[in-house]
Amino acid sequence: MLEGAAVRPRQVNKGVDILLEGDRPPECTVLLEGYAGRYNLLRNGKRQITALHLPGDFVDLDSFLVKRMDHAAMAITPCTVGVISHDTLREISENHPHLARLLWLTTLVDGAINRRWLVAMGRRSALEHTAYLLCELFVRLEAVGLVTEDSFKLPLTQAELGDALGLSNVHVNRIIQELRTEGLITWRGETLTVEDRRLLQQLAEFDPSFLCLDREPR
Amino acid sequence: MPRFYFDVREGTRFIPDADGLEFESLDAAEHAAAEAAAEIGRDRLPKSDARDITIEVKNEHRQRVLTVTITMAIHRVDPEPLPPRA
Numbered sequence: 001m002l003e004g005a006a007v008r009p010r011q012v013n014k015g016v017d018i019l020l021e022g023d024r025p026p027e028c029t030v031l032l033e034g035y036a037g038r039y040n041l042l043r044n045g046k047r048q049i050t051a052l053h054l055p056g057d058f059v060d061l062d063s064f065l066v067k068r069m070d071h072a073a074m075a076i077t078p079c080t081v082g083v084i085s086h087d088t089l090r091e092i093s094e095n096h097p098h099l100a101r102l103l104w105l106t107t108l109v110d111g112a113i114n115r116r117w118l119v120a121m122g123r124r125s126a127l128e129h130t131a132y133l134l135c136e137l138f139v140r141l142e143a144v145g146l147v148t149e150d151s152f153k154l155p156l157t158q159a160e161l162g163d164a165l166g167l168s169n170v171h172v173n174r175i176i177q178e179l180r181t182e183g184l185i186t187w188r189g190e191t192l193t194v195e196d197r198r199l200l201q202q203l204a205e206f207d208p209s210f211l212c213l214d215r216e217p218r
Numbered sequence: 219m220p221r222f223y224f225d226v227r228e229g230t231r232f233i234p235d236a237d238g239l240e241f242e243s244l245d246a247a248e249h250a251a252a253e254a255a256a257e258i259g260r261d262r263l264p265k266s267d268a269r270d271i272t273i274e275v276k277n278e279h280r281q282r283v284l285t286v287t288i289t290m291a292i293h294r295v296d297p298e299p300l301p302p303r304a
Contacts, residue, residue: 126261158239169239170224170254170273177226177233 005092006030006082012075019060023069027083029059034079035155037164038071049164050117051110052076052137056144061107064089077155101218112210121166129165130175131204134185138194139208154192222247222283223276226258229268244283251275251286259288 009032012018018029018036031053038051038059050071053059059073064086093100113136120129141152158176159169167175179185184200186193194200212218219240226233241247251273259271270289277283 125265126257168250168253168257170250171257173224173235173237173239174226174233174254174258177235177237180236181233 005084005088006032007084009080009082012079012081014075014078016075018073018075018079018081019063019069021069021072023063024067025060025063025069027085028061028064028089029073029081029083031055031057031059032080032082035076035153036073036079036081037076037160038073039163040071047163048166049160051113052164054137054140054144054146058106061103061110076160105212105218109210109212112212116210126165126167126171126175127178128203128205129167130161130172130179131184131200132206133161133165134179134192134194135201135204135206135208136211138197139211139213143211143213149193150195150197151191151193153190154187155190221278223280224251224254225274225276227272227274228258228262228266229270231266231268238278247275248284248286251284255286255288259290263288263290 012034019025021040033055036053036057036059037049038053039047039049041047053073059081060069063069089103093103116132116136120132124132137154138147138152141147146152156164157169158172162169162172165172176185176187179200180187182199184194184196184203186195200206219242221238221240222244223235223238225235239250241250255271255273258273262268262271269291270287272285272287274282275284275286
């Protein structure tokens with residue numbers, strides 16, 4: 001809904017940073033097309049992707065109040081992004097309480113997703129964790145109309161998927177082979193097809209209610 | 219960059235790598251295999267019957283160039299020691 005308020009759309013090439021850790025942007029960036037990720041880099045060059053963003057998501061709503069970015073954001077695919085200035089967000093939050101609640105909900109859902117990632121990373125097997133991430137992407141993409149016949153675009157390399165899962169790319173490779181052999185998914189080029197949604201969700205212990213995608217008064 | 223294939227053997231279970239991954243050198247592929255073997259070992263060894271995990275790295279002609287093995291060995295003291303006398 002707030003996407004309409006985004007101005008100055010621009011293209012960002014694949015692999016290019018939208019924002020850097022330490023930036024103090026005067027505006028928040030909304031992803032209009034493509035996939036983006038938030039990440040942190042370690043001194044040894046290792047990267048952890050901490051969130052994946054899909055069209056309609058803010059990549060840095062936190063900058064409105066936190067000001068200084070504690071993470072970077074990059075375009076995983078070619079992206080179109082727009083911006084909403086902090087002044088506009090202040091005006092919205094002061095004059096339109098229902099939109100302020102919507103912005104609040106957005107940050108809560110981001111937090112809920114982060115918690116799921118933390119649980120999966122800390123306590124689940126690599127296979128279950130990967131299955132979880134695929135279930136999450138499936139449901140979020142479905143909500144924005146980007147799933148067709150159980151297939152969606154997964155333009156991440158195995159190394160990028162590994163950076164999101166906290167696994168080495170050879171390990172991710174093995175997990176993908178296993179999910180494929182078990183008949184749960186196929187992944188050809190950039191298209192991932194969920195072949196058995198029920199089994200994949202069961203393996204992932206996936207319950208989509210934390211994403212708050214159902215319509216109810218808030 | 220050359221392509222390497224990483225077939226994984228977990229006890230009697232064999233998971234072949236159909237796709238392979240590109241690495242700049244054999245050294246880089248070896249490092250990646252070692253890292254993955256340690257991760258897979260931590261993930262799989264405590265809960266499966268397999269006692270070792272082997273990653274067989276093959277070159278673009280599917281010839282084996284190196285293997286990395288992670289083993290878990292558990293030794294119980296037999297017979298179990300008696301409680302110390304008071």
